[in-house]
Amino acid sequence: MLTIRLARTGKRNTAQFKIMLQEKTVAPGGRHVEILGSYNPHSKEAVLKTERIKYWIEKGAFVSDTVHNLLVKNGVISEKKRSVKLPKKVVVAEVEAEVVAKPEEEVKAEVVAEKIAEPKAE
Numbered sequence: 136m137l138t139i140r141l142a143r144t145g146k147r148n149t150a151q152f153k154i155m156l157q158e159k160t161v162a163p164g165g166r167h168v169e170i171l172g173s174y175n176p177h178s179k180e181a182v183l184k185t186e187r188i189k190y191w192i193e194k195g196a197f198v199s200d201t202v203h204n205l206l207v208k209n210g211v212i213s214e215k216k217r218s219v220k221l222p223k224k225v226v227v228a229e230v231e232a233e234v235v236a237k238p239e240e241e242v243k244a245e246v247v248a249e250k251i252a253e254p255k256a257e
Contacts, residue, residue, distance in 0.1 A: 139171060139191060140199040151175050154183065154202060156191055174205060185211050 137156055142163045145151035154172040157165070171191070172183035188211055192198065198206065200217045207216050 137168065137191065137194075137196040138199060139188065139196055139202050141174065141202060142167070149177065154188075154205075156196060159197070181205060181209055183209060183211060 136159045138159045139154065139156050140163060141152040142155050142157075143150055143152055152174045153170055154174060155163075155167040156169045156171055157163070157167045161167075169187065169191075171188050172181065174181045183206070188206065192212070200219045203212070203214070204216045204219065206212045207214060
């Protein structure tokens with residue numbers, strides 16, 4: 136199954152992403168079928184091969200949530216944006232960081248459990 140997704144490139148702290156067409160089972164930085172564009176999150180600049188992207192979507196390629204939202208933002212496809220959820224590990228790390236940052240406050244187990252159960256919507 137083919138999927139259009141991001142592959143991280145660039146130096147440390149200056150990430151850039153290639154928009155690639157790959158098999159779903161292949162690692163994101165691994166072997167690809169075609170490079171369909173690039174995205175720089177620092178300048179919010181996206182270079183897209185719109186005709187090739189539309190071609191592969193018509194052929195049945197799946198699109199990751201982040202790439203889907205990027206394509207909607209740039210007007211390549213006209214659909215609603217999808218909600219991108221943070222993995223549970225990231226949410227737990229944020230809660231632990233809050234607890235460490237405010238040691239003088241008493242943190243109740245119920246509050247921590249609620250924050251883990253309900254990730255932030257961004």
